[in-house]
Amino acid sequence: MSTLTLSTNSYFYIDFDTKSGFWGTLPTIRYYVESEYPINTFFVDDANLQLFLNGSQYTLYEMFNNMIEHRIMFNVPHIGNWHLIISNPNNNNTAVHYRDNW
Secondary structure (H helix, E strand, C coil): CEEEEECCCEEEEEEEEECCCHHHCCCEEEEEEEEEEEEEEEEEEHHHHHHHHCCCCCCCEEEEEEEEEEEEEEECCCCEEEEEEEEECCCCCEEEEEEECC
8 A cells, every 4th residue: 555645735646557458348447545634536537637737627537525535446438548636625734545456
C-alpha cells in the first residue's frame, strides 16, 4: 500500500493504460483508497485530464465525494489512458493510502 500526504485543496492522479481484455472486453480498474479526512476521487480519460489540469470544464466518470475509505471498481467505457484523481477539498492536510487490485 502506498501513502502520501495530500495538502489542503490539492490533488494527485494515478495513470492507467487500459487495453482490451479477453475477446475484446473492456477492462475493470480496481482501487482502494483510505484517508484521514474525507476526500474526493474520480476517473477521467486523457482529454478530460488535460481540461481538468487547465482549469477548464471537463467530464468525469465514477465520482466518490467526501469518502474516508472506499473500494473502486471502475469499468472503463473505452480503451485508452485513464486517470484516477484523488483530491483533498478540506482545510487540513491528510494522509492518503492507496493500492490497486484489492
